[in-house]
Amino acid sequence: MIEAVIFDMDGVIVDSEPLWLQAKKEAGARFGFTVTEEDGAQTVGLRIDEISQRWVRTKGLDPACADALTEAMIGQVIAQVRQLDDPMAGVRDTLGWLARSPLKVGLASSSPLRLIDAVLERFGLADHFQVRVSAEHLPLGKPHPQVYLEAAAALGVLPQHCLAIEDSVNGVIAAKAAQMTALCVPEPALYRDQRFGIADFRLPSLADFDCPQLRRLLGL
Template identity: 55%
Template structure:
């Protein structure tokens, strides 16, 4: 029985994945590397240090620039969230509906805490979440399941009684490795990625969440 719903953040709650891709391209260029927004998909769902180190290796950059590259990416993402970020369709309605149930609501993200808190504040949605956890200081970020396991523990729920909502393959792998039921909401253009086949439910957007017969069955509603 599902007792808890745990949301990913980037690409699930807020339309930040395009902002992340542009920030990666721009930040890598500042340190002498060249990548495209299409290439930037390759590090979607990873933790910020893993993102920086991924592109340092890919572009053959100086390993000592890792922290500065992380900060350059993150600063641009936060700036863009505050100036042009938007909640994705169906997010607010889904959160408001869940808040009327007896289900616990949490957030488990690879993003640093300062980005999580910036998003929750910018869109006034922190009130919906009992807890939020970041993989920032964990030994491993997604696709490792630890951030989801930590969220379940904080919410006093067995992982098998959790429903995770993800947009990335790395996040989906993390949720399934934690033995959670998982919904994927792929970013437009990624819907046909066969790796999303491990999801229990696939939605085009969270606008379908409340009315989905599959979701209602999983939630026992």
């Protein structure tokens, strides 16, 4: 039986993937390399410092610039988030619906905690989450399951009794590796991507969250 719902953040709560792509491209230009659309797609759901390390290896960068590259991307996305008006469609209604249920609610993200806090503060959502866990200082980010395992432990719920909400393939892999039930809400262009077949449920948007299948799953 599901006892907790754990949200990813980027692409689930906030439409930050376009912001990350822009930040990646501008950081690349600043540090003298090109970030393609494919580069952006391949790094969705990964921890930002791991993206920087990947580009140090694949773009021929000086390893000494990795930290500065990471900070440049994070700083730009935080600045852009503070200009947004609303979270993604269905987020407020879903969190309100969960607040009226006995389920625990957490957040598990590859993004650094300061970005998580900026997003929740911007949209006034912090009170909806009993725990928020960042993979920032964990040995590995998604698709490794540790951030989800940490969130479940902080909520006091077994991973097998958690529903994870994800938008990326890397995130779904992490959730399933943690033995959680996975709901994916991919971006429209990827909705029928066969790689999301490992998820237990798939929705076009969180606006569709209150549906019979999920009500049965959640015992509500």
